[in-house]
Amino acid sequence: MTFLHASEMRGGYGSGADILHGCTLTVQKGEIAVIVGPNGAGKSTAMKAVFGMLNLREGHVHLGGEDITQLSPQERVYKGMGFVPQTHNIFPTMTVRENLEMGAFIRNDDVEETIEQVYELFPAVKDKRNQNAGELSGGQRQQVAVGRALMTQPKLLMLDEPTAGVSPIVMDELFDRIIEVARTGISILMVEQNARQALEIADKGYVLVQGANAYTDTGAALLANPEVRRTFLGG
Ligand SMILES: Nc1ncnc2c1ncn2[C@@H]1O[C@H](COP(=O)(O)OP(=O)(O)OP(=O)(O)O)[C@@H](O)[C@H]1O
Ligand SMILES: [Mg+2]
Numbered sequence: 001m002t003f004l005h006a007s008e009m010r011g012g013y014g015s016g017a018d019i020l021h022g023c024t025l026t027v028q029k030g031e032i033a034v035i036v037g038p039n040g041a042g043k044s045t046a047m048k049a050v051f052g053m054l055n056l057r058e059g060h061v062h063l064g065g066e067d068i069t070q071l072s073p074q075e076r077v078y079k080g081m082g083f084v085p086q087t088h089n090i091f092p093t094m095t096v097r098e099n100l101e102m103g104a105f106i107r108n109d110d111v112e113e114t115i116e117q118v119y120e121l122f123p124a125v126k127d128k129r130n131q132n133a134g135e136l137s138g139g140q141r142q143q144v145a146v147g148r149a150l151m152t153q154p155k156l157l158m159l160d161e162p163t164a165g166v167s168p169i170v171m172d173e174l175f176d177r178i179i180e181v182a183r184t185g186i187s188i189l190m191v192e193q194n195a196r197q198a199l200e201i202a203d204k205g206y207v208l209v210q211g212a213n214a215y216t217d218t219g220a221a222l223l224a225n226p227e228v229r230r231t232f233l234g235g
Pocket of ligand 2: 044
């Protein structure tokens with residue numbers, strides 16, 4: 001079942017020039033979709049467009065069959081989107097637990113069970129729950145950021161470079177956790193700088209160049225594509 005369908009998105013920042021030139025992204029239920037591409041290709045901009053932080057001049061965003069193109073980011077959270085931005089994705093001077101509680105801002109019900117689920121997924125987050133998030137290692141901060149986004153119980157989890165600045169071991173671990181999340185039926189849309197490793201766990205991959213889709217295929221097919229390998233994966 002197609003869960004996210006963002007079609008032919010065109011738009012830029014404010015009244016500035018277009019950054020996205022007809023970008024299309026689709027994610028099925030429980031699937032991991034990965035966006036790769038050179039710096040400045042518009043990967044983060046595409047994520048922001050899906051989340052409603054950009055005024056689209058053309059194109060639509062459908063979630064679960066519903067047209068949400070006109071909705072604000074907060075309204076999209078209510079519809080089931082969770083977003084971890086590339087930068088400033090935690091509150092460094094608040095404790096880890098407070099970060100999770102902040103993540104649950106739209107909920108009026110008891111969030112304790114969800115906090116326990118996050119602790120189960122990321123034991124390090126539990127261990128550090130009373131420390132300020134700013135004191136944690138890069139990998140642990142990213143876990144807090146993902147955990148915070150999970151607090152709204154999203155159906156689509158959007159991650160912009162979740163493994164930025166972490167060691168290869170921590171990256172593998174984080175990818176394993178992301179696979180675990182997807183197995184619960186949550187769709188994942190993720191931007192990754194570690195293109196090769198990310199495509200290995202991707203059901204679907206998008207190579208974005210200058211705000212448009214250059215290649216779209218299964219992760220495995222993109223990894224096997226000689227042109228993609230040569231141009232975007234370092235051979
Ligand atoms: N807030 C902003 N206002 C104006 N232009 C912006 C803004 N953010 C990004 N841009 C521009 O949009 C283009 C695409 O940037 P974007 O951050 O989406 O690329 P990216 O693919 O995520 O790059 P990276 O791999 O470095 O994260 C760039 O030319 C950038 O300068
Ligand atoms: Mg980016």
